[in-house]
Amino acid sequence: MAAIGERRITYDARGLAEPHAEAPRIAEIDGTTARFDAADLTIRTINLELRRLVYEEGVTDVVIDNPASRHSLGVGILTRCSITFNGSLGYFACGLIDGPEVHITGRVGWSACENMMSGVVVVDSNAGSLTGAAMRGGDLVVKGRVGARTGIDQKGGTIIVLGSAGSMTGFMMQRGRMIICGDVGPGLGDSMYDGDIYVAGAIKSLGIDCVPGEWTDADTELIERKFSNHGLGSPPAFQKFVCGKALYNYDSLEPAERKLVI
Amino acid sequence: MCGIAGIIYRDGSTHPIGDEMTRMLQSMKHRGPDSTGYALYGAPENGNLVMRYKLADANTARDFEYEDRLRRHRFEVESRLATLGATLHEVEEETPYAFRVTFGFDGELQLLADLVEDIPDAEVLSLGRSLEIVKDLGDAESVHETYGLHSFAGTHAIGHVRMATESEVDIAGAHPYWAYPYSDVAVVHNGQLTNYFYWRRRLERAGRRFMSECDSKIIAVYLAKEMSEGLSLEEAMHKSLDELDGVFTYIAVTKDELGVAKDELAAKPLVLYESDDLVALASEEIAIRQLLGHEIETYDPYEREVLVWQR
Numbered sequence: 001m002a003a004i005g006e007r008r009i010t011y012d013a014r015g016l017a018e019p020h021a022e023a024p025r026i027a028e029i030d031g032t033t034a035r036f037d038a039a040d041l042t043i044r045t046i047n048l049e050l051r052r053l054v055y056e057e058g059v060t061d062v063v064i065d066n067p068a069s070r071h072s073l074g075v076g077i078l079t080r081c082s083i084t085f086n087g088s089l090g091y092f093a094c095g096l097i098d099g100p101e102v103h104i105t106g107r108v109g110w111s112a113c114e115n116m117m118s119g120v121v122v123v124d125s126n127a128g129s130l131t132g133a134a135m136r137g138g139d140l141v142v143k144g145r146v147g148a149r150t151g152i153d154q155k156g157g158t159i160i161v162l163g164s165a166g167s168m169t170g171f172m173m174q175r176g177r178m179i180i181c182g183d184v185g186p187g188l189g190d191s192m193y194d195g196d197i198y199v200a201g202a203i204k205s206l207g208i209d210c211v212p213g214e215w216t217d218a219d220t221e222l223i224e225r226k227f228s229n230h231g232l233g234s235p236p237a238f239q240k241f242v243c244g245k246a247l248y249n250y251d252s253l254e255p256a257e258r259k260l261v262i
Numbered sequence: 263m264c265g266i267a268g269i270i271y272r273d274g275s276t277h278p279i280g281d282e283m284t285r286m287l288q289s290m291k292h293r294g295p296d297s298t299g300y301a302l303y304g305a306p307e308n309g310n311l312v313m314r315y316k317l318a319d320a321n322t323a324r325d326f327e328y329e330d331r332l333r334r335h336r337f338e339v340e341s342r343l344a345t346l347g348a349t350l351h352e353v354e355e356e357t358p359y360a361f362r363v364t365f366g367f368d369g370e371l372q373l374l375a376d377l378v379e380d381i382p383d384a385e386v387l388s389l390g391r392s393l394e395i396v397k398d399l400g401d402a403e404s405v406h407e408t409y410g411l412h413s414f415a416g417t418h419a420i421g422h423v424r425m426a427t428e429s430e431v432d433i434a435g436a437h438p439y440w441a442y443p444y445s446d447v448a449v450v451h452n453g454q455l456t457n458y459f460y461w462r463r464r465l466e467r468a469g470r471r472f473m474s475e476c477d478s479k480i481i482a483v484y485l486a487k488e489m490s491e492g493l494s495l496e497e498a499m500h501k502s503l504d505e506l507d508g509v510f511t512y513i514a515v516t517k518d519e520l521g522v523a524k525d526e527l528a529a530k531p532l533v534l535y536e537s538d539d540l541v542a543l544a545s546e547e548i549a550i551r552q553l554l555g556h557e558i559e560t561y562d563p564y565e566r567e568v569l570v571w572q573r
Contacts, residue, residue: 069547087557090548106557109547110531126561129528147562148528166528167565185564186526
């Protein structure tokens with residue numbers, strides 16, 4: 001019989017029941033490379049082991065086997081390193097990262113790379129909705145299809161999707177670039193403030209204040225550079241979409257701000 | 263938030279779906295710890311009907327008369343069934359307040375359900391030849407244990423873990439919902455319907471009754487009504503995209519079909535896995551991974567998609 005306060009917890013998706021968890025120290029380290037099997041670990045201990053390797057052991061190249069679609073893996077890594085997930089990840093994969101180059105050989109769930117600051121994430125299969133939400137920098141490449149609201153509130157960086165995208169792609173986008181090689185759903189770029197969206201496939205409908213943009217040499221250069229950087233072959237022909245700047249008042253200041261300027 | 267899941271074996275083969283659905287739902291416990299429910303399709307027993315009903319909740323106040331009242335109400339249910347001409351075969355007491363009854367009956371199901379639910383606190387959870395709905399408070403493992411679902415074999419199933427947003431945490435508020443008064447139709451839903459009262463009034467005027475305040479019940483009754491007027495499940499689900507407002511991903515099942523529909527915003531998640539013999543779908547891929555131990559190829563359907571599979 002467990003004493004009061006020691007109730008056995010059999011289920012812990014969010015890792016909150018392990019406030020005193022420590023890195024399991026199971027990775028095989030070989031110089032600056034390391035590899036470990038996550039099959040029998042919890043979300044929290046997988047992340048602790050990953051952090052131990054890149055922050056304490058000086059490892060720059062980590063391979064993680066059997067992530068098994070679990071949520072919140074690889075989040076908040078703020079150093080330059082290379083991480084490979086052999087398999088699929090769940091929701092919130094690689095959120096808030098600043099620096100790592102991540103390769104995911106399976107798919108990711110909703111909100112992958114949320115608020116990513118810099119680095120590269122390559123997903124070999126599909127992604128869920130809200131991919132690259134509020135992303136600020138770096139490159140996010142999804143080789144399959146993505147769900148709805150990709151790049152919602154995007155503030156920088158580049159999202160490249162080789163497959164199709166769902167509804168409201170680029171919703172309230174504020175800066176950065178989105179390159180979609182397949183078809184997109186209704187409401188593309190709805191209520192966007194700024195940024196560029198490139199689409200190669202069919203578009204179901206444009207959102208409010210999203211208009212075709214003028215193609216320049218800089219656009220050609222950007223797309224060719226991104227495709228060659230990530231080894232994606234030769235790019236298809238794209239249409240460009242930008243903000244019509246008719247929905248918001250960009251030039252007028254709030255009354256309080258106007259006083260300060262004068 | 264809520265989590266939903268479904269499995270259907272396309273070749274119609276029988277599998278331990280009680281265990282499989284439990285593993286799927288338990289892995290999504292974080293989406294809804296309040297209550298858990300199953301709609302399971304077993305093999306029909308010689309044309310008999312199976313009714314699951316409850317007379318109280320796990321959290322009903324246990325007053326001095328509680329046990330006596332349960333005994334009287336249970337006797338009343340059985341005597342009303344007999345009065346209607348049903349031949350009772352078996353009555354199983356799953357918990358002191360939830361029962362499974364098998365019986366032969368040729369009459370009208372609506373009248374039978376109405377007579378049972380006329381008894382105070384009684385609710386028919388499911389009525390059909392192969393459908394059985396099991397739902398109660400707690401996580402999947404505790405419901406599985408209480409109701410002995412490890413022995414349940416069948417061809418298809420849906421399940422739901424609930425985080426209550428707009429109605430009580432009790433069995434009446436838990437999913438799946440049976441499509442009163444049509445046999446063998448059930449629905450699980452993740453989302454909120456905003457024209458609930460409009461549809462509730464319309465359906466009540468058409469003679470349907472609602473034992474629950476939960477908006478999701480509307481979907482089951484709506485689909486069954488459309489199907490009784492000649493539409494296929496797929497046609498009825500397409501029609502629902504225009505007639506139901508709000509955000510939803512719902513899974514509907516009949517005795518040999520399983521379908522899923524998403525609203526026009528694709529606001530609620532769904533991950534889909536299809537193979538030649540099995541279709542599995544859930545709010546999160548981690549639930550599907552409980553059935554298949556290896557890496558799988560899955561995708562998220564888009565807005566306004568309706569997909570239906572046969573067993």
